[in-house]
Amino acid sequence: MQSDFRFYKGIFHSQFESSGVIDLKVLRFADLQLQPRMILKVEEEITGEEFEKHKQRIQQDTGKQFSSAKQDANDRPTARVAMTDEQVIELEFSDGKSRAVYCRELYAEYGKGLVPETFTAHDFVAANDGVSHGRITGRAWVKIPQLSEEEIQEKRKRSLTNFQETGKDA
DSSP: OOOOEEEEEEEEEEEEEESSOOBTTTTBOSSOEEEEEEEEEEEEEEOHHHHHHHHHHHHHHHOTTOEEEEEOTTSOEEEEEEEOSOEEEEEEOTTSOEEEEEESEEEEEEETTSSOHHHHTTOEEEEETTEEEEEEEEEEEEEEEOOOHHHHHHHHHHHHHHHHHHSSOO
């Protein structure tokens, strides 16, 4: 498998689920789990060093694959999520083109003022039987492996086989 990666930062939209408290107005979360469909509106390609800087900062607050809510330096609540299991996300570029890619790592941050309000207009939270779900928008940094067409086809085949066997995507 190739070890070449591209790194991007941008505005991130995702669905989420949580068995805990969710309040988007003050960004209180408990056990926030990102769900497909995930979209990154790419603002720019960044260096691996810049990606690592944001990864370290977010991991300090979240631990691996957990979320946290705490106040930032301007006393605004901030939630941070680290996703280290490989997922398919959609990259949308400024030229209007988009493509689905395998994302190796994603680090997201949510808070008032992190993205323009026009991007958060469709965010929502709903609850049913003690489980909250909805859509949330924030800023994210992603690590995307550069895969050959053969590697992509193999991943799709494994994902389909896993889905047929378990009902869940790989």
